[in-house]
Amino acid sequence: MNFVVLNNGLKMPQLGFGVWRVEDEKAEFAVAKALEVGYRSIDTAMIYNNENGVGNAIKKSSIPREEIFITTKVWNSDQGYENTLKAYEESLERLGLEYVDLYLVHWPTPQYDQYVETYKALEKLYHDGRVKAIGVCNFDIDHLERLLQECDVKPVLNQIECHPYLVQTELKEFCAKHDIFIEAWSPLQQGGEVLNHEVIQKIAEQHNKTTAQVVLRWHLQNNTIVIPKSVTPVRIEENFNVFDFELTAEEITEINRLDRNERKGPNPSEFNLR
Numbered sequence: 001m002n003f004v005v006l007n008n009g010l011k012m013p014q015l016g017f018g019v020w021r022v023e024d025e026k027a028e029f030a031v032a033k034a035l036e037v038g039y040r041s042i043d044t045a046m047i048y049n050n051e052n053g054v055g056n057a058i059k060k061s062s063i064p065r066e067e068i069f070i071t072t073k074v075w076n077s078d079q080g081y082e083n084t085l086k087a088y089e090e091s092l093e094r095l096g097l098e099y100v101d102l103y104l105v106h107w108p109t110p111q112y113d114q115y116v117e118t119y120k121a122l123e124k125l126y127h128d129g130r131v132k133a134i135g136v137c138n139f140d141i142d143h144l145e146r147l148l149q150e151c152d153v154k155p156v157l158n159q160i161e162c163h164p165y166l167v168q169t170e171l172k173e174f175c176a177k178h179d180i181f182i183e184a185w186s187p188l189q190q191g192g193e194v195l196n197h198e199v200i201q202k203i204a205e206q207h208n209k210t211t212a213q214v215v216l217r218w219h220l221q222n223n224t225i226v227i228p229k230s231v232t233p234v235r236i237e238e239n240f241n242v243f244d245f246e247l248t249a250e251e252i253t254e255i256n257r258l259d260r261n262e263r264k265g266p267n268p269s270e271f272n273l274r
Contacts, residue, residue: 001038002243004225006156007179010101010133012069014220015240016041018185018229019050027053028060030231035061035068037240043159043185043227045073045106046091055095070097073106073137074122077274079114084121088130103131104159108143111272115143116150123153135159137185138268141174148178157181157225160268163189164200164215167259172222183225188212190264199254207245216242218255 002014017034019027019042027050031042035057044054051072058068072095078087088103103122108115115136122134135155136147147155158175162168162184172182188195195211204211212228216239219226228239247255266273 001040002220004181004223006133006181007154008133008156010156012102012133012225013039013041014225015039015216015242016043016069016071016225016227017236018043018227019054020045020048020185020229022048022050022053022229022231024050024053026231028056030236031057032060033233033236034240035063037237039236039240040067041069041071041227043071044095045075045104046078046087047073047075047106051091051094052096055097059096065097069101070095071102071104072100073104074118076107076109076112076272079105079109079112079118081117081121084118085124088121088125099130099132101132102156103134105136105139107138107271107273108136108140108268109272109274110143110269112274115139116146119147119151119155123151126153135180138271140268141171143268144174144178144180154178155180157183159183159185159227161186161263161265162219162224163187163192164194164197164218164255164258165189165192165260165262167256169259172224176223181223181225183227184219185227186264187219187226187228188215192264194258197258199258203247203251203254207247209245210238212239213242214247215255217245217247218252221247221252
C-alpha cells in the first residue's frame with residue numbers, strides 16, 4: 001500500500017474502497033472482503049444509505065480501528081451549521097464508531113450558498129477532536145477559493161470525478177498549489193468505455209495487467225488518491241493489485257491525452273439537488 005501525508009500531517013492510504021450505490025446488506029459483505037484483501041480506507045456517505053453495513057463490517061473485523069481510515073460525508077439537505085453537526089452525530093451512530101477519520105462536504109450546491117457555513121461546522125468538529133481531518137467533494141476552483149478566504153482550516157482533499165476522459169488538469173494544478181490532494185471518484189469511469197480504449201488496452205497488454213489496473217496505476221502515479229468500487233470479489237482483489245508495476249512517463253502522457261472533459265456525473269456548479 002502507498003500512503004500519502006495530508007496537509008495536517010495525517011497519513012492516508014492512497015488506494016481506498018468506495019461503496020457508492022452499494023445496498024446496505026451488500027456493503028457489509030463488500031467491505032469485509034476489501035478489508036480481507038488489504039484495503040484500509042473505506043469511503044461512504046450518508047446519502048449512500050449503507051453506513052450501517054460499513055460499520056458492521058468494521059465491527060466484525062479483527063483489524064484494530066486505528067488501522068482503518070473511514071470517510072463519510074454530509075449530504076446537501078443537511079447543510080448549514082447546526083444541521084451539519086447533527087448529521088455528523090447521526091452518521092457516527094449508523095457507523096457505530098466514536099469518530100471518523102475524514103468528514104467531507106458532499107457537494108457545494110451553490111444555489112443555496114451554505115457550503116461555507118457547512119464547512120465551518122466541519123472546522124468545529126475538527127477543532128473539538130471529533131474528526132481527524134476535513135475536506136470537500138465536487139468543489140470547483142471558485143468554491144475552494146471562498147473556503148480558503150473565509151475559513152481557517154484548509155481542506156485536506158477535494159474528492160472529484162476524475163478518469164482519463166476527465167483529467168481535471170486545471171483543478172489538479174490549483175489543488176496542488178494549495179497542498180490539497182485530489183481524490184478520484186468514478187476513477188474507472190464507472191466501468192465505462194475508457195476501459196476499452198485502444199491506448200489503455202495496448203498499455204495493459206504490455207504490462208500483462210487489466211485495463212482497470214492500468215487506469216488505477218495512472219491515478220496513483222499522478223499523485224491522486226483513488227477509491228474504486230466493486231461488489232465482485234475477484235474485482236475487489238484485482239483493483240488492489242496495482243503496486244507491482246509502474247507506467248512509464250510516456251504511457252502516462254498517452255493516457256493524459258485521452259482527456260475529453262467528459263463527465264459521467266453532474267457539473268458541481270450546476271448541481272443543487274437536495
